[in-house]
Amino acid sequence: MKLKVATAWLGGCSGCHMSFLDLDERLIELADKIELVHSPFADIKSFPENVDFTLVEGAITNNENIEMAHIIRKRSKFVISFGDCAVTGNVTALRNFFSPEEVITRSYIELSSNKNKTPNDYSNLAQLIPTARPLHEFIKVDAFLHGCPPTADQIWFAISELLEGRLPEFQNIFLRYG
Amino acid sequence: MAIVTLTIDGIQFSAKDDESILEIAKQNGIRIPTLCHLDGLSDVGACRLCLVEIEGWNKLMPACTTFPIEGMVIHTQTEKLKKYRRMIIELLASEGNHQCAVCVVNNHCELQDLAYEVGLQYVRFPYLYPKKHVDATHPKFIMDHNKCVLCTRCVRVCHEVEGAHTWDIANRGINCEIISDLNQSWGSSPSCTSCGKCVLVCPTGALIEKGETIAEMEKKRDFLKYIVTARQKREWILNMSDEE
Ligand code: SF4
Ligand code: SF4
Ligand code: SF4
Ligand code: FES
Numbered sequence: 001m002k003l004k005v006a007t008a009w010l011g012g013c014s015g016c017h018m019s020f021l022d023l024d025e026r027l028i029e030l031a032d033k034i035e036l037v038h039s040p041f042a043d044i045k046s047f048p049e050n051v052d053f054t055l056v057e058g059a060i061t062n063n064e065n066i067e068m069a070h071i072i073r074k075r076s077k078f079v080i081s082f083g084d085c086a087v088t089g090n091v092t093a094l095r096n097f098f099s100p101e102e103v104i105t106r107s108y109i110e111l112s113s114n115k116n117k118t119p120n121d122y123s124n125l126a127q128l129i130p131t132a133r134p135l136h137e138f139i140k141v142d143a144f145l146h147g148c149p150p151t152a153d154q155i156w157f158a159i160s161e162l163l164e165g166r167l168p169e170f171q172n173i174f175l176r177y178g
Numbered sequence: 179m180a181i182v183t184l185t186i187d188g189i190q191f192s193a194k195d196d197e198s199i200l201e202i203a204k205q206n207g208i209r210i211p212t213l214c215h216l217d218g219l220s221d222v223g224a225c226r227l228c229l230v231e232i233e234g235w236n237k238l239m240p241a242c243t244t245f246p247i248e249g250m251v252i253h254t255q256t257e258k259l260k261k262y263r264r265m266i267i268e269l270l271a272s273e274g275n276h277q278c279a280v281c282v283v284n285n286h287c288e289l290q291d292l293a294y295e296v297g298l299q300y301v302r303f304p305y306l307y308p309k310k311h312v313d314a315t316h317p318k319f320i321m322d323h324n325k326c327v328l329c330t331r332c333v334r335v336c337h338e339v340e341g342a343h344t345w346d347i348a349n350r351g352i353n354c355e356i357i358s359d360l361n362q363s364w365g366s367s368p369s370c371t372s373c374g375k376c377v378l379v380c381p382t383g384a385l386i387e388k389g390e391t392i393a394e395m396e397k398k399r400d401f402l403k404y405i406v407t408a409r410q411k412r413e414w415i416l417n418m419s420d421e422e
Contacts, residue, residue: 087300089307090277096307131307136300144299148279175294178278178285178393 003052003163006038007082008072010065011092011132012058014040016083019149020055026156033163049075053162055082055145059092060133064126073139078167080158081134081141084148084177091148092132100128143167146177184250193246200228200241203254210254211263211295213288214329215242216379218402219338224330227263227292230254238262264296272303273352275310275324281383284393288381289327306352313358315365318388319377321356326384328354332376339405344370356384375402 009017017040023030037048047068054076060066073079084090095103104122135141145158145168154174161168168174179196186199186208193202198221203210213225223240230241233251238259253259270289278284310323333345333356344367348357358364377385378397386395 081300084277084279088271088276089305091279093275093305093307094277094280096275097309131305133305134300137304141300170299171297172294175297175299177290177293178281 002033002035004037004048004050005034006036006047006051006054006072006076007040008038008047008054008056008068009040010056010058010068010086010135011061012083012085013091014057015149016055016057016085017041019083019147019152020155022152023156024152026152030159047071047075051076053078053080055080055158056086056135057082059085059089060129060135060138061092061095062126062128066129066138069135069139078142078162079135079139080162080168081136081144083150084146086135087144087146088177089132089134096131100130103128144170146170146175148178182246182248182250184246184248184252186252187254195246197245198242199230199239199244199246199252202246203241208254210241211292212242213292213327213381214331216331216335216399216402218406219331219334219379222330222334224328225266227266229259229262231256231259260296264298267293267296267298268301268303270327271298271301272305273308274327275307280392281325282386282390282392282395283383283397286393286396287383288399308352310355313364314388315363316367316370316372316388317365318372319364319374320386320388321358321364322384322386323355324384325382326356327382328356329381330356331379331381332356332385335375335379335402336370339402340371340373340375342369342371342373345376378402 007017007020036042037051038044054072056069056072056079060069081087085092089096108122143158145154147154157174158168179194181192182195183190183192186203186206191202191206200210200212200215210230211227213227215221215228221242223243226240228241229238231253232239241254271293276289278287278290281287312323313321330347333347336345337343344358345356348355348361358367359369364370377387378401379399380397
């Protein structure tokens with residue numbers, strides 16, 4: 001039976017997912033072994049039940065991420081922090097020097113090309129929490145895949161271990177930050 | 179100086195009693211992780227990564243500032259020590275702002291290497307994300323407090339080797355920081371000779387050269403041994419007599 005696998009994209013730049021695509025021909029091998037039940041690669045809106053493992057990219061940076069993290073935890077057997085932003089906050093946490101208001105004003109008003117327009121009402125969108133933080137500060141995480149982004153070889157090692165029913169332990173060449 | 183016999187990780191050695199346990203271990207191929215220690219500078223026992231267990235002593239001792247006595251039995255790799263070493267790296271990571279991916283010394287950083295050595299999978303303590311400043315007032319160098327692990331190598335090299343004593347330490351605990359002269363900007367420091375020694379010995383991306391970009395800066399931290407050996411052996415005098 002194929003394993004049900006999901007990937008999720010929280011407060012990250014999608015670079016970890018791009019690196020996932022660098023698995024190249026290994027993706028074909030993978031396609032025979034897993035069923036991708038939720039992912040930015042697949043257009044599936046809701047997060048399904050009974051997922052065997054989920055790779056989560058990105059830090060927790062807004063209230064929607066928190067909600068999603070809890071859903072992922074409830075519905076996945078194993079949750080893997082996927083990349084440095086999920087593990088440490090990393091680049092997403094660079095915004096922690098400023099308040100959420102300063103960040104929003106800078107990125108959506110000061111740097112916007114139509115400065116003269118009154119900004120829209122953002123209150124219906126996901127709200128930034130005071131600081132972007134690692135995933136494991138919110139939910140239990142079973143394994144950590146480091147790197148910004150993790151290399152295809154690191155990702156392949158992690159997935160191969162998970163397909164064998166083992167939690168990957170990153171040591172030596174596979175343990176690298178940045 | 180006397181010769182003593184001691185045991186490290188089950189192996190007996192004879193050693194001089196004026197050499198630290200760290201030096202003795204190193205001479206005999208036993209690796210003890212260090213951060214504040216640098217060959218050529220005095221030892222201050224600041225980082226505690228080199229802690230070892232000594233039988234019959236109720237405290238863990240830093241190997242870099244502890245000297246052997248006859249019959250000492252030392253352990254350098256116990257589970258307890260591994261736990262503390264990992265905890266030290268976790269605390270250093272959580273009380274600074276380390277984003278290796280966008281750091282000038284990425285892949286050439288002693289803190290990163292230590293994180294790998296202790297097998298750091300993640301940091302269990304909540305990250306503080308402190309608001310620290312970056313001093314870019316010096317014409318050649320930058321001091322980025324976000325990456326400073328307070329090892330005081332810069333303080334020691336500037337005082338002990340360059341003789342300028344530009345750097346010092348202010349405040350205590352979590353507010354502890356490195357300051358230049360009378361807590362003024364580095365650029366306005368009258369004592370700094372711009373020799374760059376502090377930049378070269380800094381284990382992290384806290385002290386860097388201007389104009390370097392991500393992962394570009396590789397430091398030559400062992401340059402000190404040439405200066406210090408030359409000074410100890412008065413090599414310039416030898417060279418002069420060679421010429422005669
Ligand atoms: S100083 Fe070292 S640990 Fe800190 S961000 Fe730079 S490379 Fe990473
Ligand atoms: S550049 Fe030289 S003199 Fe200036 S602070 Fe660094 S070590 Fe001291
Ligand atoms: S600036 Fe560098 S050398 Fe100085 S205390 Fe901080 S980490 Fe150590
Ligand atoms: S190397 Fe001994 S305390 Fe830092």
